[in-house]
Amino acid sequence: MSKRTSARFKCCLRCKALLLSQASICPNCRSSEFTTDWSGIVIVFDPENSVIAKALNLTKPGRYAIKCR
Numbered sequence: 907m908s909k910r911t912s913a914r915f916k917c918c919l920r921c922k923a924l925l926l927s928q929a930s931i932c933p934n935c936r937s938s939e940f941t942t943d944w945s946g947i948v949i950v951f952d953p954e955n956s957v958i959a960k961a962l963n964l965t966k967p968g969r970y971a972i973k974c975r
């Protein structure tokens with residue numbers, strides 16, 4: 907993962923969604939608390955049938971960070 911990628915995105919502290927850095931509110935959970943200190947991208951297409959989505963407790967399709975603090 908390049909440093910460029912992580913600079914372009916930020917992670918929602920509440921639901922781990924990855925958002926473009928210019929986003930002001932999380933479309934998933936309406937939180938406005940973000941961090942740029944994240945690593946690993948998971949793209950979930952089908953949360954119902956995704957082992958990774960279940961492991962990370964993700965219920966909506968989208969792009970998420972594996973680690974987000």
Ligand SMILES: [Zn+2]
Pocket residue numbers: 918919920921922923932933934935936937
């Ligand atoms: Zn969120």
